[in-house]
Amino acid sequence: MxxxxxxxxxxxxxxxxxxxxxxxxxxxxxxxxxxxxxxxxxxxxxxxxxxxxxxxxxxxxxxxxxxxxxxxxxxxxxxxxxxxxxxxxxxxxxxxxxxxxxxxxxxxxxxxxxxxxxxxxxxxxxxxxxxxxxxxxxxxxxxxxxxxxxxxxxxxxxxxxxxxxxxxxxxxxxxxxxxxxxxxxxxxxxxxxxxxxxxxxxxxxxxxxxxxxxxxxxxxxxxxxxxxxxAALAGLVWLSGTWVEGALTLADGQLVPAIGEGLTLGAAVAVTINPRAVKIVPPTTPGGVRDNVLALEPRGDGIVRVRCSALWADVSIAEASHFLPRVGEPAHFDVAARPHAFSLDS
Missing domain, CATH: 3.40.50.300 (P-loop containing nucleotide triphosphate hydrolases)
Known part of the structure; x- marks a missing residue:
């Protein structure tokens, strides 16, 4: 029925x-x-x-x-x-x-x-x-x-x-x-x-x-x-903000490079990102997103989830061994591939 x-x-x-x-x-x-x-x-x-x-x-x-x-x-x-x-x-x-x-x-x-x-x-x-x-x-x-x-x-x-x-x-x-x-x-x-x-x-x-x-x-x-x-149920990072040419602008003004088709400047948009595509990089790396670390969560198989206020990253201990941040400290992240942005108004 x-x-x-x-x-x-x-x-x-x-x-x-x-x-x-x-x-x-x-x-x-x-x-x-x-x-x-x-x-x-x-x-x-x-x-x-x-x-x-x-x-x-x-x-x-x-x-x-x-x-x-x-x-x-x-x-x-x-x-x-x-x-x-x-x-x-x-x-x-x-x-x-x-x-x-x-x-x-x-x-x-x-x-x-x-x-x-x-x-x-x-x-x-x-x-x-x-x-x-x-x-x-x-x-x-x-x-x-x-x-x-x-x-x-x-x-x-x-x-x-x-x-x-x-x-x-x-x-x-x-x-x-x-x-x-x-x-x-x-x-x-x-x-x-x-x-x-x-x-x-x-x-x-x-x-x-x-x-x-x-x-x-x-x-x-x-x-x-x-x-x-x-997105959280699917285990994906969710970032929302406004659209500028080629990027999503977060509330604090930071830019996340993204692919957008048919989006108007200033439109409310979002992206979803696989946390394994988010990498911790040295603070001197150009671009990227700076965020404060809220928790470090072991995920098994040598993976640590670095959970922050706006995003998180699943990284191997080996990858992050040189600059794994402590809780309460800022970390610098880079997204390996540009995500596709979509309008929140549609």
Whole structure:
């Protein structure tokens, strides 16, 4: 089922436009407070929008008709929601938690439990069937929550920060599980981690203050980000300023040589740069960018990230051994290849 939605919740300053083709996963990205959970809850029927509309295939989830919202009940939407707290019923077994959707559809206890056993096995949690939720680890509870969601045979899966609060091992296992169970399903995944989007999503939508500010195919969006947030997720340096002939001018007046096509003088522009293309050079080197070092972060394999106020560089210890700066000191940087500048007004 294809999802098309315009989600408006004025009390939370959200007006997000989403399109999720049938059988694909959309990653909803954004910093804390961007509105991701509000959008997820509105689609699930837990938060009432006051404007917009949403359809899932031929079914209307909600619609604004002349200022009056028409809402379909949550239980009739064919949507399953998995949240970071799992939200399992504490007073019944894992098996009966997963059997609940089938029982709610009027199936017998025996048939519902048989289906639940199958779903638990599918998510690698069959051995947990007799346990109570309070005895589960965070990763185990999240697996059971996924099994219960799938047992409802949803037309749309909603996952709100499903990896939050999990240790690294559990998060890796959960990501592997979702990679398998989301194949061919229509889903929206809320996350603040670019790796989740790369691994699980066909498309992304980046929220900022409740509005989708960029989006599209996952790989293309990360390769050519249009916002500082997305650039950071992609591991790219983001510099913004104004355009002069052949260069971007930073706020402090320093120039970053760049390639610009069709840009007008004084226009607001930005560039993205691979941090491995940024080199530390001797202070006497002509040109370049001078910046204060905020942190030196080991990245493994002999690489040190020199993080500054405006940019950062990933350099080998060998490269920087002659003039590796200390925290709080200025450093001089040079960009190996001229980046392409683009307008922030378009």
């Amino acid at each position: 294809t999802l098309d939605a315009v989600v408006g919740v004025s009390s939370r300053a959200v007006k997000a436009v989403l399109h999720v083709p049938e059988g694909t996963t959309l990653a909803l990205l954004g910093p804390n407070g961007a509105g991701k959970t509000t959008v997820i809850e509105a689609l699930a029927g837990l938060t009432e929008p006051d404007s917009g509309h949403a359809t899932l295939g031929d079914a209307v989830l909600f619609s604004d008709r002349g200022g009056r919202m028409r809402l379909t009940e949550s239980r009739s939407r064919g949507i399953a929601l998995v949240t970071q707290d799992a939200a399992l019923f504490p007073h019944v077994s894992v098996l009966d938690n997963v059997a609940f959707p089938s029982r709610s559809r009027g199936n017998s206890r025996a048939d519902s439990r048989a289906d639940a056993h199958e779903w638990l096995e599918r998510v690698g949690a069959g051995h947990l069937a007799a346990r109570r939720p309070r005895t589960l680890s965070g990763g185990e509870a999240r697996r059971v929550a996924v099994a219960r969601a799938l047992a409802s045979d949803p037309r749309l899966m909603l996952l709100d920060e499903p990896f939050a609060s999990l240790d690294i091992e559990s998060a890796v296992a959960m990501r592997s599980l979702l990679r398998e169970v989301l194949k061919g399903r229509t889903a929206v995944l809320s996350t603040h981690d670019g790796l989740d989007a790369i691994d699980l999503a066909h498309t992304i939508a980046v929220l900022d203050h409740g509005i989708v500010v960029e989006g599209g195919a996952t790989s293309a969006t990360f390769e050519h980000p249009r916002t500082a947030f997305t």
